[in-house]
Amino acid sequence: MTNIIHRRIPALAVCAAALLALQGCSTYVSNGLADDGKSATQVVFPSIEDNSWRPEGTFPNLDNLRDVGPGLTKPQLYDLLGAPHFNEGIGAREWDYVLNFRSSGAVMVCQYKVIYDTSLRAQSFYWKPGACADMLNVKVAAAPPVATAAVMAEKPVPRQIQLATDALFAFDRSGVADLLPDGKRQLDGLAASLARARIERVNLVGHTDRLGSAAYNQQLSIARASTVRAYLMSTGLPSDRIFASGRGESAAVVQCRQTERAVLIKCLAPNRRVAVSVQGAEAK
Structure with a gap:
């Protein structure tokens, strides 16, 4: 670009x-x-x-x-x-x-x-x-039994997943056509996992590295999260329960100080991600 x-x-x-x-x-x-x-x-x-x-x-x-x-x-x-x-x-x-x-x-x-x-x-x-x-x-203590099987079936199962965008998209790209083969396999696996649960809400939050302007990175983070949303919808997941947003470069998880561009891009890879937060209930 x-x-x-x-x-x-x-x-x-x-x-x-x-x-x-x-x-x-x-x-x-x-x-x-x-x-x-x-x-x-x-x-x-x-x-x-x-x-x-x-x-x-x-x-x-x-x-x-x-x-x-x-x-x-x-x-x-x-x-x-x-x-x-x-x-x-x-x-x-x-x-x-x-x-x-x-x-x-x-x-x-x-x-x-x-x-x-x-x-x-x-x-x-x-x-x-x-x-x-x-x-x-270490064994985790078993949860006390609940009153009915119906209550157990509706137990919330929040999940936090981090998708590395370098594995999803070509660098600096964000469209469905830019999805890499491994990225598609990751999203197919995520979609299959979500299909087996009673999903209440899926939040997709895009993040970028610090390269480029803040305005550009904000748009890129939203575009990548929106592409992931569109892909999940294409597998049959309900559109009214999947929400996409972006935080640009504001939530970095690593800081890099390299001056050689290719090395810096590799170093900043963990910052380029789509965070997935799932709220719902386990299927029986």
């Missing part, structure tokens, strides 16, 4: 002292990573104290965490756990997280590392301390 020609990128120094750049400038990467991503001569965890983006970490969804396994792509891992917490970019072979768990009335802070192969598919996973892996075995 012609707008992209006029985009301006700030001339900031690579790997600024207070914020590690996302594309290969990290000093805490592990040593001797095998090409298949299944081993390393030394696994190195970054210091939480040096994390300038998200040192407090997150409380993960245990079901999502249990779904993490070998072969996942970065967009798939992003959908499950969100962006890495140490400013590691789309081309990095390691993503690190700070994950919090409640245990015996206290909060247990854990570090979780995912190592990718050279094709950037997740292959090996590490915990610090190692005992944190046991948190995946």
Whole structure:
């Protein structure tokens, strides 16, 4: 699109002292990573104290965490756990997280590392301390029985899904004709999942990176969310329950300081997304 020609990128120094750049400038990467991503001569965890983006970490969804396994792509891992917490970019072979768990009335802070192969598919996973892996075995207490089966059938099941727009559309594009094959498969999977539930409302919120003007990015975020809405409607989902909006560049999840354009675009990929919020009830 012609707008992209006029985009301006700030001339900031690579790997600024207070914020590690996302594309290969990290000093805490592990040593001797095998090409298949299944081993390393030394696994190195970054210091939480040096994390300038998200040192407090997150409380993960245990079901999502249990779904993490070998072969996942970065967009798939992003959908499950969100962006890495140490400013590691789309081309990095390691993503690190700070994950919090409640245990015996206290909060247990854990570090979780995912190592990718050279094709950037997740292959090996590490915990610090190692005992944190046991948190995946924690059983969730069963909910007390409800009065009737009808009430159970109408139990709300809110869901939050993040769709990486780079996996949906060609870069800087937003139309149905711009949907990539993998993007169509993602949307088909989402539509099939929604078709199995009693949907009350689906909110689609588009987001962009900071490249380009605020006005352009606002329009692009709305256009992408609207395209996802149109695609879901084309599969038979009711139009009066699907709503699309955009927030432009205002809700970034990563900050990047690269000056080389191609590297910067890759680094900012997590910001280019469509957030899906589903309200409804499980089908019997």
